[in-house]
Structure formats: structure tokens, C-alpha cells
Amino acid sequence: MSTLLYIQASPRGRRSHSIAIADAFLDTYRATHPQDEVLTLNLFAAHLPPFDGFAVQAKYDILHGQNPSAEAQAAWKTIETLIAGFTAADKYVWAVPMWNFGIPYRLKQYLDIVIQPTYTFSFTPAEGYKGLLVGKRAFIAYARGGEYPEGSSAAGLDFQKKYLETALGFIGITDIQSVVCEPMLAAGAAAAAEKQHRAIARARELAASF
Numbered sequence: 638m639s640t641l642l643y644i645q646a647s648p649r650g651r652r653s654h655s656i657a658i659a660d661a662f663l664d665t666y667r668a669t670h671p672q673d674e675v676l677t678l679n680l681f682a683a684h685l686p687p688f689d690g691f692a693v694q695a696k697y698d699i700l701h702g703q704n705p706s707a708e709a710q711a712a713w714k715t716i717e718t719l720i721a722g723f724t725a726a727d728k729y730v731w732a733v734p735m736w737n738f739g740i741p742y743r744l745k746q747y748l749d750i751v752i753q754p755t756y757t758f759s760f761t762p763a764e765g766y767k768g769l770l771v772g773k774r775a776f777i778a779y780a781r782g783g784e785y786p787e788g789s790s791a792a793g794l795d796f797q798k799k800y801l802e803t804a805l806g807f808i809g810i811t812d813i814q815s816v817v818c819e820p821m822l823a824a825g826a827a828a829a830a831e832k833q834h835r836a837i838a839r840a841r842e843l844a845a846s847f
């Protein structure tokens with residue numbers, strides 16, 4: 638039995654295109670992997686602690702092999718719980734909107750929480766940085782209002798897919814499949830519905846063998 642963590646980074650619920658695509662992926666996934674457990678985390682509904690001075694201090698203490706202070710340890714407790722929930726999964730499904738060419742701030746906050754030395758990556762002078770989440774898979778549904786086709790001048794503005802997949806790769810998650818759904822605003826509602834329809838069909842195809 639595998640555990641799949643479904644991370645929703647849109648606050649738009651039933652109106653969200655990325656969630657609609659990821660939901661369709663999971664619909665097929667559940668039908669084809671009935672023994673697996675699926676846990677859902679909506680990053681706009683979840684309690685995410687601020688990654689503040691004490692949390693940063695704890696991170697640096699751990700990075701330098703020192704024990705965090707009492708205040709830093711207290712701040713670290715909730716962070717550790719979130720990291721444990723993240724690392725316990727075998728597979729990840731992400732629903733990710735593009736916001737200002739990147740990812741929504743709640744997803745950035747979540748990544749700042751879970752990407753931590755000794756938990757999800759290691760560093761040694763001899764080996765440099767190493768991702769610790771090896772052998773895990775991810776599916777990502779991306780939605781954008783505009784269009785950023787590969788090879789076009791707009792492609793350079795895509796800091797959504799590039800950033801998220803760089804961050805996941807840093808912690809060892811390199812087996813990533815994705816569907817990019819665009820343009821969800823720029824070409825009107827009918828074009829968006831057609832693009833979503835196609836993205837859902839592709840997501841269902843990928844889910845069966847995920």
C-alpha cells in the first residue's frame with residue numbers, strides 16, 4: 638500500500654482549474670489503486686506556521702550540527718509535524734496555479750517549511766547537497782491565465798514549473814510528470830474549457846500507471 642499526498646495550492650475550490658485536473662487524476666488513481674491511501678492538504682486551509690526568526694535560527698543550528706535553543710525548538714515543533722506528514726508520503730499530487738509568474742505564496746511558505754537540512758536534504762563538504770526523498774513520484778497539474786509555450790519568448794517568464802521542479806529536485810523528487818493547462822484566461826472561457834478537457838484526459842492517462 639502506498640500513501641499519496643494531494644497538495645492543493647489554489648484557494649479557488651471548485652473554480653480552480655489545477656484542482657479540477659488533479660481531482661480527475663485522483664479519480665482515476667483511486668479506481669486503479671484501490672488499496673492506496675490518499676491524504677489531501679489544501680495550503681490555504683491548513684495551518685502553516687510563519688517561517689520566522691526562531692524557525693530560521695533552528696534551521697541554521699541544525700545545518701551547523703548544533704542543538705537549537707529552547708525558543709527555536711518550540712518554533713520547530715509544528716514545522717517538524719508538517720515535515721513528517723510530507724516525508725511520510727510515497728507519492729505526491731500537486732494542484733498549482735501560476736501567480737505573478739511563480740507559485741502562490743502559501744506553496745512557497747510550505748516549501749520553506751518542508752525543505753530542511755537532515756529531514757529532506759543533506760549537506761556535507763565532501764558530497765555537497767543531496768536530496769533525501771529518493772524513490773518518490775510526483776504528478777503536478779499547472780494552470781496559468783496566460784500562455785508560456787516552450788521555445789517562445791514568454792517561456793522565460795515561467796518561474797512556476799521551473800521553480801517548483803527545481804525545489805522538488807533539490808530534495809530528491811525527480812520522477813515528475815505534469816500537465817500544463819494554459820491559457821485559462823487570455824483566450825476566453827470556451828478555449829479554457831477545451832484546454833481543461835484535454836488536460837483532464839491526459840491526467841487520467843497518467844494516473845492509471847502512476
Ligand SMILES: Cc1cc2nc3c(=O)[nH]c(=O)nc-3n(C[C@H](O)[C@H](O)[C@H](O)COP(=O)(O)O)c2cc1C
Nearest residue numbers: 647653654655734735736737738780781782783821
Ligand atoms: C494573484 C494572481 C496572480 C496571477 N498571476 C498570473 C501570472 O503571472 N500569469 C498568468 O498567466 N496568470 C496569472 N494568474 C491567473 C491564474 O494563473 C489562472 O487564473 C489559473 O487558472 C489559476 O489556477 P487555478 O484555476 O487552479 O486557481 C494570476 C491569478 C491570481 C489570482
